[in-house]
Amino acid sequence: MSNALRAAYIASVQQHAPERYAAVALAPGLVRAENEAQRWGTTLDSAGISLSSDDGSWTLGMRAAALGCEGQVTALGAAAPEAEGNRVRYGRDDLEEWYVNGPLGLEQGFVLQEAPACAGTKVVAIELDGDWRAELVDEDGDGLGEALSLRDNEARATLRYTDLYVKDAAGKELPAWLSLDQGRVVIHVNDAGAVYPVEIDPLMAIHLGKLWPDFGPIINFGNALSFSGDTALVGARSDDGMSPYSGSAYVFVRSSQGRARAPVRMAEARAARVRSFLRG
Incomplete structure (x- = not known):
């Protein structure tokens, strides 16, 4: 499946999620969304987002922290979440941040209305909060991460930050990859020739692993x-x-x-x- 087709599939499933995936405003600037498929809930406020398992065994915090170019980033200010259906939006002048709660996980997105005033590859840095060990997934060995695997210190849960897809206003897919930098997840986008606005779209989900028996190779x-x-x-x-x-x-x-x-x-x-x- 191509990246574009995979992204379209994820967007369709998430967008048409049942009403029980809707986000609920608990108070001004405070939103909660439950996810029965992933067995977690998400709390969103001006400090960022917090995912917590239904059984209380783990919690993971995330916050969009900086925007710019490699080696030259600017800290992002706080913003209040606004909920509509199962979609939650953070509005900023320089970056729109959104989340869609659905059966496939918590879909995250960023919209850059215009290019940051710096030269080179554009980056969005995301801070993680909690006792989690992040590992870069680089299956083709080119040094550019396709995904992240996150595991808590007691190995109780594994999350995947994956399916990164970036496109410009003309629908052109832009090269993008992930890296880790001092506890931050960094999204890199090569925007050469891009038409703005540019949309960045990864997915956070429970990693179920492969269904495979414990008895060695199995035919068919x-x-x-x-x-x-x-x-x-x-x-x-x-x-x-x-x-x-x-x-x-x-x-x-x-x-x-x-x-x-x-x-x-x-x-x-x-x-x-x-x-x-x-x-x-």
């Missing part, structure tokens, strides 16, 4: 899928290799922290055994 794992609430049933056709009609089914259950618990191998049988089971 994922051949069939079924989901119900927090339970996933994953088929593995020809798992035992004894016959083209043999196979297994694995059951995964999401834990309270959002991770997939160890799978249980539910069934393994040859075709004859399956037929006998169905008759019985």
